[in-house]
Amino acid sequence: MRMLLKLAWRNVWRNRLRSVIIAAAVAIGLWAALFLMAFYYGMIAQRVETVIQEESSHLQLHAPGFLADLEPRLHLHDADEVAATIRQRPAVRQVAPRVIVQGMLMSAAGSAGVRCSGVEPAAEDSTTHLSGKLVEGSYFDPAKKNGILISMQQAKKLKLKLRSKVVLMAQDTTGEITSGAFRVQGIYRTINTPYDEMNVFITRSAAAELLGVPGACHELAVVLRANDAIATEKASLQQRFPAIEVKDWMETNPEAELMVTSFDSMMLVFTLIIFLGLAFGLLNTMLMAVLERTREIGMLVSIGMGRARLFVMILLETLMVSLVGCPVGLGLALLTIGYAQRHGIDLRAFAEMGSSFGFDLVVHPAITARHVWNILVLVFSTALLSAAYPAAKALTIKAAEAIRK
């Protein structure tokens, strides 16, 4: 084996320029794949964090069947006691009770369908940081019962400004149409346009009053201290409250979950394209290297080099030329990812596209050792696969004919 390694290594450097070019192709391919993966995972991780911290929370509790149709009558019984119990759990950071109202928000200029959350201001703020998203006006004022927070999109669409009057029309628990008048207390903006188009906020008491059920609560949003506690806390809460539905963020926000999985597939396609290009480059180079050495290969077979050794020699040559490019590509990738991680990649030029999917406009790439390992394995697999055809081609060389060429 040592002899084969020595022979393969020296063969690699017979044509230095060609080997340097293919090593550079491996380095660039590796860098591109790692950077793309880091960029993608950074973006997804930020999106997931936004979904958890600002939209859906880690877990949500509802009355069975509520999430399917948002029926106002399906509210949680003894919600405040349940919330208090959950707050005692060590893994739980905050619990926010909400009344959910599906309705129509009307102004003098028009109307829009909305999902109105009736929130407890303090609990909500420490759960979804709602006050931090305000761009105009102020957070809920305890002195003003009929304050409403609307988004910038809604303000534009319905031509509303601070202190404008709006009417929220909805169905109460008996199925009757009910309505309430509110004044715009604040205007918020998030990075998620679809979210902004749908959501308005009033106080829990105002929402319960609108539905005609004082003290009602449809939803308990639970924020945990750590993301990795989701599965165990969910199971534990479900066991503790069997009459309540406990769902995690992927279930309450299926769009985000779908985005994560579809981006996984997209990433796979991009990576495959990169490595397919690399594979053809390697295959072409190694095939040339084999065909240029037909006579030499014929000689090797003549003097007794077996087909297995010949095959391994070509594989080793391909692996070596790939290995030369790997440290360069890896180093380059870690440097650029590290820089981008610290400074972020500014995508504000694509603000409209990014916000329509709820992505942060400054992406901080992230990569783990597992990602690096997966890509390295992919590089080696690509090199081996690319070497297979040239190596098989070498085996078909007829010694008697080759040595006379």
Added chain:
Amino acid sequence: MIHDTTAVIDAHELVRIYDQDKVPVYAVNGVHLHIQRGEFVALRGPSGSGKTTVLNMIGGLDRPTSGKVLVNGLDIGTLSDSALIDFRLKNIGFVFQSYNLIPVFTARENIEFTMLLQGRPQVERDARVAELLREVGLEDKADKRPGELSGGQQQRVAVARALAPKPQFILADEPTANLDSKSAGNLLDIMLRLNQEEHITFIFSTHDPRVIERARRVITLEDGKVVDDKTV
């Protein structure tokens, strides 16, 4: 084994037909050969007479269309391709017209190569390489690569490489064709000495008079047939 005087090669009724453009070409047509250990044989004949084809079939590089080659009684035509490669490694040394050394290896590494393929231990390899470098007069060129050696020196390395695994016989295809007179003379002197002193069997294909002059037995081929077989 080298000192055994029984037949090493028996070729029976060798025929090799090349199907060129569907018109059969008889490269070799009914060749019988019987070569004993320690012989120094030249296969002569004009271009296209079948010298190299016979050599290739004896060396297991090509398979006869009909007939068979026995080496020490073993019909090498019955061996699979892999077994034939292994057989060549253990029994046959090759010297080619164009030297055909491994360009990225030094003279020492080229000579050592077949022994490495055989899995011989380092100590044995080192001793054998040193011995062979001395035999071919290239001790001072041991660490030179083929590109740094003259044609004659490269061919001497090729002879040393062929001898390294102690084969049953050496097949040399036009070994002096690319050499000047002095280099060819030196090379032939070395091979003749090895033949005389160590009874190594050499079989050449050649039309070089310098080789034919030194050969003990000259077999003449024409149109794929043996037309003359003289022992000098």
